[in-house]
Amino acid sequence: MNLCSHVFSRSRSRGHLALPVLLVLFAVILGLGLGTSSARATGASAKAARKTARAVESLGPPVKAYGSKDAPITMEVFTDYECPSCRNLYENTLRPMISDYVASGKVYLIHHDFPLPMHKYGFEAARWANAAARVGEFSAVEGALYDNQDSWGADGNIEKYVSAAMSASEFKRVQKQMEGCTAPPGAAGPAGHGCPLDSYIEADRAIGMRVPVQATPTYIISYKGQHLPPASGFVSWPILKQFFDSLLSQ
Amino acid sequence: MNTLNAVLTWIAENGYWFFLAGVVAVLCVREPRKRRNLLRVLLAVGGIIVGSIFLAAAYGKLKPLPGFPWSWRSTRISISMFAIQVESYQILSPAASNWVAHVLPFFEVFLGLWLVSGLGRRFSALLATVVFIGFMIAISYAYHKGLKIDCGCGIGPPVEAGPAALLRDGLRFLLPSILLTIGAFWVCRTPAGASAAAPAPATSASLS
Numbered sequence: 451m452n453l454c455s456h457v458f459s460r461s462r463s464r465g466h467l468a469l470p471v472l473l474v475l476f477a478v479i480l481g482l483g484l485g486t487s488s489a490r491a492t493g494a495s496a497k498a499a500r501k502t503a504r505a506v507e508s509l510g511p512p513v514k515a516y517g518s519k520d521a522p523i524t525m526e527v528f529t530d531y532e533c534p535s536c537r538n539l540y541e542n543t544l545r546p547m548i549s550d551y552v553a554s555g556k557v558y559l560i561h562h563d564f565p566l567p568m569h570k571y572g573f574e575a576a577r578w579a580n581a582a583a584r585v586g587e588f589s590a591v592e593g594a595l596y597d598n599q600d601s602w603g604a605d606g607n608i609e610k611y612v613s614a615a616m617s618a619s620e621f622k623r624v625q626k627q628m629e630g631c632t633a634p635p636g637a638a639g640p641a642g643h644g645c646p647l648d649s650y651i652e653a654d655r656a657i658g659m660r661v662p663v664q665a666t667p668t669y670i671i672s673y674k675g676q677h678l679p680p681a682s683g684f685v686s687w688p689i690l691k692q693f694f695d696s697l698l699s700q
Numbered sequence: 701m702n703t704l705n706a707v708l709t710w711i712a713e714n715g716y717w718f719f720l721a722g723v724v725a726v727l728c729v730r731e732p733r734k735r736r737n738l739l740r741v742l743l744a745v746g747g748i749i750v751g752s753i754f755l756a757a758a759y760g761k762l763k764p765l766p767g768f769p770w771s772w773r774s775t776r777i778s779i780s781m782f783a784i785q786v787e788s789y790q791i792l793s794p795a796a797s798n799w800v801a802h803v804l805p806f807f808e809v810f811l812g813l814w815l816v817s818g819l820g821r822r823f824s825a826l827l828a829t830v831v832f833i834g835f836m837i838a839i840s841y842a843y844h845k846g847l848k849i850d851c852g853c854g855i856g857p858p859v860e861a862g863p864a865a866l867l868r869d870g871l872r873f874l875l876p877s878i879l880l881t882i883g884a885f886w887v888c889r890t891p892a893g894a895s896a897a898a899p900a901p902a903t904s905a906s907l908s
Contacts, residue, residue: 664860665848676767678781679858683788683849689798693780700773 512583512650514561514592517552523694524672526560528658531576531595532569532603535684536667540596543687548589551694561592562654564666565635571606573635573651578612580647581627590615591624673697705763708756712855712872715749719876722746736890739883744818746880750828751815753855753873758808760854779805785852789842789861822884829881832874839865 527544529536544559551557563580565572575595582591594615595608602608613621631645661668661680668682671693722742729735761782764774783801787794811831814824839851842861851861859865 678765681781681784681788681850683847684790685784685787686794688794689780689783689787692798693777693784696773696777696780700768700777 510584512580512588512647513586514563514579514583514588516548516559516589517557518555519558521552521555521558522674523551523556523697524558524560526562526670526672528562528564528654528661528663528666528668530564530566530569530572530666531579531592532572532599533566533666534599537596537599538684539667540592543685543690545593546687547690551691556698557694561588562657563651564655564658564663564668565651566666569603571603571608574606575602575608576651577628577631577645577647578608578624580650581624581631582612582616584627584647585620585623587616587620587624671697673700705756705759708752708759709855711749711752712756715752716872716876719746719749719879723879736887739887743821743880743883743887746876746883747815747818747821747825750825750873750877750880751812754808754812754815754828757854758805758812761805761808761852782852782854785850788847788849788852789838790845790847791838791841822881822888825877825881825884829874829877832869832877836866836869836874839869 525547527539529539547557548559552559561579563576565576579588579591579595582588591612594611595602598611602611612624616624627647628645631647633645635645635648635651658668661670663680663682665682667684668680669685670680671678719742722738722745726735726739726742729738762775762778764770765778765781768774768777779801782805783798786792786801786804787797792800811824811828815821815828835853839861842849842851843863843866847861849861850858851865853859853865853869859868
């Protein structure tokens with residue numbers, strides 16, 4: 451009691467200071483609370499912004515390239531997913547190149563779609579590849595398309611192999627990109643709009659026409675921005691590697 | 701270097717006209733000795749024309765790619781690029797394509813200089829004919845296989861391996877080479893005296 455009274459008595463003696471101190475403390479606590487909540491709000495808004503950015507990114511142009519843009523060598527390849535020579539090039543040359551020279555930053559590989567009219571499902575396959583590229587699954591789908599070219603080339607069931615190349619949730623995202631792409635190439639979709647992915651394929655084809663691409667596969671190699679003459683047909687990895695090595699030793 | 705290439709390419713692309721005109725001229729001459737002498741001149745010119753084809757082709761394969769200066773390294777790049785073209789025919793394995801790409805341009809330089817020199821012309825002309833026939837078989841194979849590739853001939857602008865390349869190589873390169881071979885063998889087998897005594901029919905038959 452004494453103690454309490456003593457304290458009380460002391461506090462009473464400094465009663466004129468207690469109220470402002472409490473007010474300041476309250477303000478500080480309030481301020482901290484508000485600060486934390488505002489920081490939380492900032493974090494949430496950043497998260498939302500990232501989400502939006504990802505959504506925007508998924509709606510942006512498809513990324514169909516491998517490696518670093520800063521690589522000294524750039525190789526642009528014009529292919530048709532249903533063309534056997536293109537499969538040969540991918541399986542025997544580009545795949546080892548991606549795991550070797552692209553991975554080590556020596557080569558930047560760009561894929562361009564150039565579906566040929568003679569191939570029944572080539573354009574459809576390019577649509578799936580572009581849809582996958584928009585959600586960051588291009589490499590998986592490109593590999594799956596070439597690995598199973600004979601199968602989907604016979605029955606046109608491309609979806610089966612695209613879905614097998616990724617998780618169910620990723621495939622749903624790819625399917626979403628494919629909405630409105632049921633009509634054949636060049637035709638208007640069910641809602642009167644064409645497939646939005648077709649514009650990317652046509653853009654690639656326009657680039658190819660300027661080269662000009664006469665057959666698939668055709669590839670253009672650039673070294674430090676210097677474009678070399680285009681070449682077409684199959685080239686094995688040892689021969690291409692030798693060419694890259696000679697360029698890199700320049 | 702560019703001027704030399706331009707001259708060689710011009711001779712390689714247009715020389716066959718002069719050579720064919722020379723053949724007609726030889727056939728029109730009735731006097732055996734004059735015909736023989738004219739034929740000798742024609743063979744010397746033909747050797748230069750066919751030799752220029754090989755030298756121009758070798759230059760086209762060894763010259764630096766656009767944007768690269770003349771150097772041993774840029775020549776290596778060009779040879780590596782030529783290896784890609786050889787392999788695109790899908791006739792040889794990668795190792796064999798690489799070997800051909802490294803040997804063929806220098807062999808063409810050797811054969812071109814041999815033809816121009818006029819030494820043992822019948823053998824150099826025969827070898828040139830065999831080489832041209834080999835090229836034409838390769839182009840025919842690529843065309844038959846449906847390959848749409850650059851013929852990699854090295855002379856003039858790139859030509860797709862197909863009928864156009866066959867026609868060009870057949871008319872401009874193979875025909876002068878065959879005529880040169882026939883003429884060189886005929887001159888060698890027919891002594892000057894025999895030619896004067898028993899002239900023309902063989903010449904006309906062999907050259908036409």
